[in-house]
Amino acid sequence: xxxxxxxxxxxxxxxxxxxxxxxxxxxxxxxxxxxxxxxxxxxxxxxxxxxxxxxxxxxxxxxxxxxxxxxxxxxxxxxxxxxxxxxxxxxxxxxxxxxxxxxxxxxxxxxxxxxxxxxxxxxxxxxxxxxxxxxxxxxx
Amino acid sequence: xxxxxxxxxxxxxxxxxxxxxxxxxxxxxxxxxxxxxxxxxxxxxxxxxxxxxxxxxxxxxxxxxxxxxxxxxxxxxxxxxxxxxxxxxxxxxxxxxxxxxxxxxxxxxxxxxxxxxxxxxxxxxxxxxxxxxxxxxxxx
Numbered sequence: 358x359x360x361x362x363x364x365x366x367x368x369x370x371x372x373x374x375x376x377x378x379x380x381x382x383x384x385x386x387x388x389x390x391x392x393x394x395x396x397x398x399x400x401x402x403x404x405x406x407x408x409x410x411x412x413x414x415x416x417x418x419x420x421x422x423x424x425x426x427x428x429x430x431x432x433x434x435x436x437x438x439x440x441x442x443x444x445x446x447x448x449x450x451x452x453x454x455x456x457x458x459x460x461x462x463x464x465x466x467x468x469x470x471x472x473x474x475x476x477x478x479x480x481x482x483x484x485x486x487x488x489x490x491x492x493x494x495x496x497x
Numbered sequence: 498x499x500x501x502x503x504x505x506x507x508x509x510x511x512x513x514x515x516x517x518x519x520x521x522x523x524x525x526x527x528x529x530x531x532x533x534x535x536x537x538x539x540x541x542x543x544x545x546x547x548x549x550x551x552x553x554x555x556x557x558x559x560x561x562x563x564x565x566x567x568x569x570x571x572x573x574x575x576x577x578x579x580x581x582x583x584x585x586x587x588x589x590x591x592x593x594x595x596x597x598x599x600x601x602x603x604x605x606x607x608x609x610x611x612x613x614x615x616x617x618x619x620x621x622x623x624x625x626x627x628x629x630x631x632x633x634x635x636x637x
Contacts, residue, residue: 404564417557436580439578
C-alpha cells in the first residue's frame with residue numbers, strides 16, 4: 358500500500374484550499390467557471406467502490422456540502438457533480454457552478470476549450486466566499 | 498409537495514430496469530456506451546443537497562453499487578459518475594461504462610453526437626449481466 362500523494366496534473370491545474378473531512382479541497386485554476394475538486398486522501402483509489410464504504414460516504418457527503426456552499430457563494434443555476442477520471446485516474450470529484458449562458462452551457466465543462474488561469478488575486482473573493490460557508494473546524 | 502413522476506425526457510430516452518433502494522434504475526437507450534441512470538424517487542429534487550441527508554446517502558450508495566455492477570458486467574476501464582442536470586432538472590445520476598477507444602474517449606459522453614437506440618433485443622444480455630450483479634431483493 359503506497360502513501361497518498363496528489364496526482365501531478367491535478368496539483369498543477371488547481372489551487373489548494375485546505376483539507377475537509379479527509380479530502381483535499383482544491384479550486385480548479387480556470388476562471389471560466391467556479392469549480393471545486395475534492396480528492397479523498399486515500400492511495401490507489403480510482404473508482405468510488407475502491408473506497409471503504411465509510412470513507413466513500415464521508416467523501417460524498419463532503420462533496421455535497423461543497424456543492425451547497427458553492428451554490429450559495431456563487432448564486433449559480435446548477436451544480437454539476439462528477440467523477441470521470443478517464444485521464445487522471447486518481448479518484449477526484451468535480452463540483453462545478455454552472456449558470457445559463459456560461460461557456461459551453463448547457464453542455465458539460467469537461468473537454469471544452471482551454472483552461473484560463475485566474476489572474477493575480479482574482480480568485481480571492483471566490484475562495485473566501487466558499488470557505489466562509491464550510492464549517493470552519495473542517496478547514497485545515 | 499407534489500408526487501414523484503419521472504421526467505418525460507428521461508422516460509423517453511431510457512429503458513426501465515426496476516427499483517433499487519428508492520431509486521428508479523434506468524438503462525440509457527444508447528448503444529454507444531453501457532449507461533445506467535438512477536433517479537431518487539423524490540419529487541422536486543434538483544440538487545443533491547435538496548435531498549434529506551439519509552436519502553442522499555442511500556441514493557449515492559446505490560449509484561456506487563450500480564457502478565461496481567456495471568464495471569463487473571462490462572469489464573470496462575473506468576466508470577464515469579455524474580449529476581449534471583443543466584437540461585433535465587430532475588435529480589438523476591449517470592453511471593457510464595467507459596473503455597479506451599469508445600466513442601469520444603477519453604472525453605465525456607454528455608453532449609457528444611446523437612443517441613443510437615438499441616436494436617430489438619440487443620440490450621437483453623447487458624440488462625441481465627447488470628441485474629444478476631445487484632442484490633436480487635433490491636430489484637422490483
